[in-house]
Amino acid sequence: MKFKVDAMIAKQLVRVNTIIQGKMANAILENIHIIADTNGLLFTASNGSQHVSVDCAFNEVEVIEEGQIIVDSKRLVSVINALNDSKAATFTVQGEADKQKLIVQSGRSRSQIQCSDGHVFPLVNVVFSSEQVNLSVPFRTFIGMYHDVAPFAAVNDVRTALNHYNLTTNIATGQLRLCATNGHCVSVSYTPLDLSGLQADVNLVVPRACFSALGAKCFDEKSVVNLQFDERWFQLKCGNTTFSSVSVDQSFPDVDRVIPRMANAEIVVNIDEFLEAVQRVSIINNKVNPSVTCLAENGELRIISNNRSTGESCEDAVSYQMSRCDSPTCEFSVMPQYLINALNSAHGDTAIVKCGQPNLPISICTSQSNNVCVIAPCRA
Secondary structure, eight states, X not given: OEEEEEHHHHHHHGGGGGGOOSOOSSGGGGEEXXXXXXXXXXXEEEOSSEEEEEEEEGGGEEEEEOEEEEEEHHHHHHHXXXXXXXXXXXXXXXSOTTSEEEEEEETTEEEEEEEEEGGGSOOOOOOOOTTOEEEEEEHHHHHHHHHHHGGGSOSSOSSGGGGSEEEEEETTTTEEEEEEEOSSEEEEEEEEOOOTXXXXXXXXXXXXXXXXXXXXXXXXXXXXEEEEEOSSEEEEEETTEEXXXXXXXXXXXXXXXXXXXXXXXXXXXXXXXXXXXXXXXXXXXXXXXXXXXXXXXXXXXEEEEEETTTTEEEEEEEEEEEEEESSSEEEEEEOHHHHXXXXXXXXXXXXXXXXXXXXXXXXXXXXXXXXXXXXXXXXX
């Protein structure tokens, strides 16, 4: 096998490596599968239940000799990322079947990596049922919603669904919704979308790994994310990238139940001022049970942090405007990192904080975006 391709394109192709994490039970899955034929190049990686492929059309690559191989993902990514972006690279397979080497040459640079025959790689064949659902979302919208909610998704939680994202539609209102939660806080992002092609509303658990497979720098604003799914399979296609996964078999929690509908008070704060104050006072937090208390009274929002284990405390204050109030004061205690994440994901200059009783969740939103963050209370 032999082909020649620009280094920049090669670096896009090895994005498939994002699906491979640590040691795999099947050692073959620690490799990247490469096919070079008359259609161009195809790089594929898999972790057993999820698969990512990135292709390169025949007019973007010069295939001199067809073939397929598997190469250790870490070594291949390291070699390709070290290439000079302005130069083309030639990939050549040499040696006998059991002692093959992949030679990567670009200018004066020459690297040699061990490789094997590609026919042993377990390629997946996704076949949808007649009940499959198709949904198209502009790439910029899809990835923007992801960035809004990503800080609130769980990581390695035993409740499998919390490690992923929930995508739902509302045909009646023409809205697409993406949400994430770790059990302590929730972030929900809404956007208007033409849903006329859907026959029924969608409630889908989107695998976390599909967002890693989408490199933001590899797509332009006109790119479209096409989603296909049924009870067994989930597949995402965008540009030259295809992500396929076995459907997540756990249902996502009903986050609508925790979003506050009524609030005793709604206060408007400057996002930058509030964020900086929270970051300052949280420095002395107890790492085991961190919390900050916010007390709004007489136009001043006090942010207080107490470390009971050391007896240290810190306090700051920012001004606010009360847009709605059923009581003269408003008080809530939350984990500072969740509050910081909510303020970082807010768009615009000001945020609206809605709070009720001290033992109830608070919500944070802005007038310039359709993103809502809900944070559970904690003891100060």
